[in-house]
Amino acid sequence: MRPALAATDDLDARIPVWVALSELYLDTDVRFFHDSVARVLAASPYPLDELQRILLDEVHPALHANLLQVAGEWAGFDDAWLVEHVQAVRRRPLWLRRLTRLSSGMVREHWRALEPMIRKARNASCA
Secondary structure, eight states: OOOOOOHHHHHHHHHHHHHHHHGGGSSSOGGGGHHHHHHHHHHSSOOHHHHHHHIIIIIHHHHHHHHHSTTOOOSOOOHHHHHHHHHHHHTSOHHHHHGGGGGOHHHHHHHHHHHHHHHHHHHHHHO
16 A cells, blocks of 8 residues: 655646646546556556546536536646635535536546556556
8 A cells, every 4th residue: 555645745746637637637638648647647656546546526516517518628628727726626525516416427538448558557667
């Protein structure tokens, strides 16, 4: 098990994860981003279950609306906006954030594809 991170270290480690996961919410074929997303997530200090929790309880509540728009963001989210938005979402009660899981089907499919890629990348870095 990985050691717990200090609050500032946690934010420093979380921001690249948020940015990588935000690519799953673009209005384009995000399967092309799976390799780069998996590399960033594999390099993070978080175990797989925590990465999935970050996706569903932090990034998804912040960005799920983009998946519901007819012409959503396709070029990428501004990093500063993204960090501010995810931090605001994290201050909401967990039950309220979890209401957005009703619209998480597509993102869960991406997670099922990413999880083995992350494992593989982590195993390769340990070899």
